[in-house]
Amino acid sequence: MPDLKISELPAANSLADTDIAPLVQNQGSLATRRATLSQLRGAMLRERGVHIRDFGAVGDGVADDGPALQAAINALSPNGGVVHLGARTYRIGTAVTVSSHAVRIEGQGFTEGGNPGEGTWLTCANPAIFPLTFSGAAARGSVVRNLAVREAHGASQNTSWQPTAYQWFFRVLDCYGGVDFEDLLLSGVHRGFLVRNSGRTAFRRIRGQVFSTGIEMDEVYDVARITGVHFWPFWSTNDNVVRWQQLNGDAMVFRRVDGVFVDQSFVLGYRSMFRFSSSAAGVTQKFSIGQAYADFVRHGLWVEAAGTDGQVDSMSVQCERFNASGATLPGSVGILLGAHSSRVQIGQLRVDDCEDNAIRVEGHSNRLDIGSLRVVHFNQRNSGAAACHLAHAATGVPNRVLLATAPLLEGTTNAGLLVNAGTNGTVGGQMAAGAAAAPGLAVGTSDTGLFQPGTGGLAASAAGAEVMRLAAGTATLGGPLGAHAFEVTTPADAVNRPRAVGAAAGQGVSIQASGSDANLNLALDAKGGGSLVLRTGGGVQAQIAHTAGAVNQVGISGGATGGAAKVSATGADANVALVLSPKGTGALLAQAPDGGADGGAARGANAVDWRQSRNAAAQVASGAGAVIAGGMGNTASGNHSWVPGDTRASTRGHLGRGAWSSGFFAVQGDSQAGEFVLRAVTSDATPVRLTADGAAPGAANTVNLPNNGGYRLKVLVGSFQTGGTGGAWDIASWEMDLHIKRGTINTAYVGGYSSGPSGNAAIASGASIAPGIADPPAAALRVSVAADSTNGGLALTAIGEAGKTIRWVARVLAVEVTS
Known part of the structure; x- marks a missing residue:
């Protein structure tokens, strides 16, 4: 075989990484050497990534391609790179980890659907493993893209269906930085992505059907991004x-x-x-x-x-x-x-x-x-x-x-x-x-609406001017705070409040106390030393003045059926006086004068008139300082005269006298009792008349009778020497019973007697009467009585002594009968 020509060698049907190939290198001189395909690939494709199949992956969906994927990832060390996955189905039966460098795991796309089809698919049927984990800071910058993943869930899809409890398909743990997932389909996956302690992780165009959790993040301290997630029943619409x-x-x-x-x-x-x-x-x-x-x-x-x-x-x-x-x-x-x-x-x-x-x-x-x-x-x-x-x-x-x-x-x-x-x-x-002229919430016009004048406040403006402000517990109306016309304040834990109530035609409006308590006071408070003023018709009708440090008050209460309305003194003191005080010379009255029988005529200056019933306007305390203490049909016409009560008495215009009666025969005063107090001062033996005011006798200051009347009198006279020669502080007194009468013209002294140590002695008109009781130096003092034809009454005269200043006072008690 070594001597054969190349053309005579048998054809190579397939190549393996260990096959031998000739290589000519120029290292100073040409030399033929041998190299494997693996060596050739490593030299020619360096820094161009790796393919999973170069490391034994089968991609048939049956064989465990997890070790091949792990080997391809490891082969990129130390600088990282791309692991290419062809358009096949790779079953991951063994956990894969990226931890020593950044790796881009890249498929060739996919066809959307529930089961592996065209494109690149990763499948898992082992619930105990985490198929793909990126762990540690060195894995930052890794990417998974352009592929689909699926888990096997074989349970029948009936009413008791639930997914197989697989672990997270993708995990990013403690990378402290970004790992990206792009263009992925998760079809029938129990739990998709877990990111923990890895900021800047990004998800782009993630779709699929994930049963329990699609993406979960924790301890992510830098911004992560998720864009284009589309979870829909790709795997099953059951x-x-x-x-x-x-x-x-x-x-x-x-x-x-x-x-x-x-x-x-x-x-x-x-x-x-x-x-x-x-x-x-x-x-x-x-x-x-x-x-x-x-x-x-x-x-x-x-x-x-x-x-x-x-x-x-x-x-x-x-x-x-x-x-x-x-x-x-x-x-x-x-x-x-x-x-x-x-x-x-x-x-x-x-x-x-x-x-x-x-x-x-x-x-x-x-x-x-x-x-x-x-x-x-x-x-x-x-x-x-x-x-x-x-x-x-x-x-x-x-x-x-x-x-x-x-x-x-x-x-x-x-x-x-x-x-x-x-x-x-x-x-x-x-x-x-906003501002008053430009509210934050305008209604109708730009200068009318609501605005916020400050933190925690709300105000309303109308035509550019503030008209209402609300704050915590406070509401004001009519102008900005401090220049408003009305304010409502709610104290903490308030359960009671005033209520303003309107009324229908013909009825009055009211301000009422309202709230949860069964019994509530309604207070009107002036500020500082100011008075509380009540007005009607534009005028002041009542005023309550301020008293500093007041602890006692005036109480006013109504009465039930048959009961009395009351004005009373109340307060902290055990004993509290009640003062009713007119102003200046004003009278103190029970009824307002109206010029008629109901209210009567005007009262005298400083008069007191408590009478509430009369038959004529004149039946009032018309004299200055006069008093009618009660009763009905009485008249106190003399200055400083008085009527204690009962009915139909008259002081007849006499100064300082009293009168009282229980009724009358025909006219007021025709059957009454009375009392006069007379006085005089002598400095010699010249006779001086005793009168009510110590002045010359007249119609109003003596004991005078009306026409056709008679007075039965009890007269008590006392004298007291205040100066002069000898006998200072000496006193003398007289007690006399007298009877006088008056016709239509003349006044007559009918008679009388005086009382003394030796008995009663008759009194002749004009006779000098010795005192009944006296200090020896005052024994020479005398009193005389007679008819006063000029004024129509009793003339009571004091006769003193030369060189002595003596004060004389007489009390005259009268039983008065007139026709």
């Missing part, structure tokens, strides 16, 4: 398979992920499209989702970890049970915030076909901001469910859903409301802060 997914499958699960970007995603037939959970590393923050469509799912967005935070640009969620003629999926809620202290913003949201609520917020301190909300068909069980259900927050901050525009609730709602009752959570709108 009702039992898809409904198992609707009860158990989560398309994408995020635990501790910082800033994941998800865009242009579609999933059909899952428990949730986006599930935000937690791990020992924490929760997801600042996620960003754009253009998401969840079809036949229980939850489009499910937050079950407290403190989750992120944004959704546009999302549609439909919650029907798969292939069930429009029936809603049990327990379906389009957006579910199931923890507390989470905040999610959604630009545009549509939720269709919910069993109960389109949005449900549990826990406390959650906030959901929605730019535009459309809900079609909710409350399908007719259970009274609201489109937005907010749990009552017993602790923390009440839950909030804020809508930038008015929500659209349409379709079959069974009269469901926007928000549930019995919660302290709120569903409302929120606009940017």
Whole structure:
């Protein structure tokens, strides 16, 4: 054989890596050497990647090609490169790991479908292995692209169907950086991708049917990107398979992920499209989702970890049970915030076909901001469910859903409301802060609407001027704070409040105390030392003045049937006086004067008139300082005169006298008792008349009778020397019983007697009467009585002594009878 010509050699039907080939090398001189195909391939294709079949892969879907794939990956060490997979089906029965360098595993595309067909497919039938794992920092930058994967699930697809519990098909562990997956189909895979402690991982154009979990991320501290996910029943549209997914499958699960970007995603037939959970590393923050469509799912967005935070640009969620003629999926809620202290913003949201609520917020301190909300068909069980259900927050901050525009609730709602009752959570709108001339929320015109004057405040403007402001516990009307006309303040834990009540025509409006307590006070408080003023008709009708440090008050109370209304003194002191004080010379009255019999004529200056019944206007305390203490039909016409009560008495215009009666014969004062107090001062023996005011006698200051009357008098006279020669402080006294009468013209002294130590002695008109009792130096003092024809009454005269100043006082008690 060695001597044969090349043309005489037998043809080579196949070549192996160990076959020998001639090689001519020029290393100073030409030399023929031998080399294997493997050596030739290594020299010629260096840095051009490897092919899995170069390492023994069969690609028939039966042989275990896992070792060949691992060998091809290892062959690229230390600089990495591309492992090419031809358009065949490679069964991975042995786990494959990329850990020492970056590797690009690249197939030749695929045909969408449930089973291996055209293109490159990786299959697995061993639930115990992780088919492909990228591990460690050296694997960063690896890529898997342009191929399809499938697992074997041989169970009958009946009502008890469930997938075989395979491990994760792809894992990215502790790479600290990106591993990319592009143009992949996962057809009939239990769990697709697990990324842990590997930021910047990217998914592009991932489609397929994944039963339990499509993509799960945890401990991702740098931005990961997911674009173009499309999970649909490629492997099987059997009702039992898809409904198992609707009860158990989560398309994408995020635990501790910082800033994941998800865009242009579609999933059909899952428990949730986006599930935000937690791990020992924490929760997801600042996620960003754009253009998401969840079809036949229980939850489009499910937050079950407290403190989750992120944004959704546009999302549609439909919650029907798969292939069930429009029936809603049990327990379906389009957006579910199931923890507390989470905040999610959604630009545009549509939720269709919910069993109960389109949005449900549990826990406390959650906030959901929605730019535009459309809900079609909710409350399908007719259970009274609201489109937005907010749990009552017993602790923390009440839950909030804020809508930038008015929500659209349409379709079959069974009269469901926007928000549930019995919660302290709120569903409302929120606009940017503005100014009075340009409110944040304008109504009709640009200068009329709502604005935010400061943190925690809300105000309303009209025609560019502030007219109302609301803050925590305070509401003001009529101008900005500090220049407003009305203010309402709510103290902490308030359960009672005033209520303003309008009225129908002919009825009065009222301000009432209202609240949970059975008995409530209603207080009107002036500021500082200001008075409380009540007005009607534009004028002041009542005023309550301020008293600094007051502990005693005036009490006013009504009375039940048969009871009395009361004005009383109340307060902290055990004994409290009650003062009724007119102003200046004003009188103190029980009734307002009206010039008639009801109110009577005007009262005298400083008069007191408590009488409440009269027959004529003149029956009042018309004298200055006069007093009528009560009764009816009495007149106190003299200055400082008084009537203690009873009825039909008259002081007859006499100064300082009293009168009282229990009735009359024919006219007022024709049967009454009375009392006069008279006085005089003497400084010698010149006789001086005793009068009510110490002045010269007249018609009003002496004991005068009306025409056709008679007085039976008891007269007590006392004298007291206050100065002069000898006998200072000496006293003398007289007691006399007198009778006088008056006709139509003349007054007559009928007679009388005086009382003394030796008995009674008759008194003649004009006779000098010695004192009944006296100090010896005063024994010479005398008193005389006579008729006063000029004034029509009794003339009571005092006679003193030379060189002595003596004060004289007489009390005259009268029984008065007139015709």
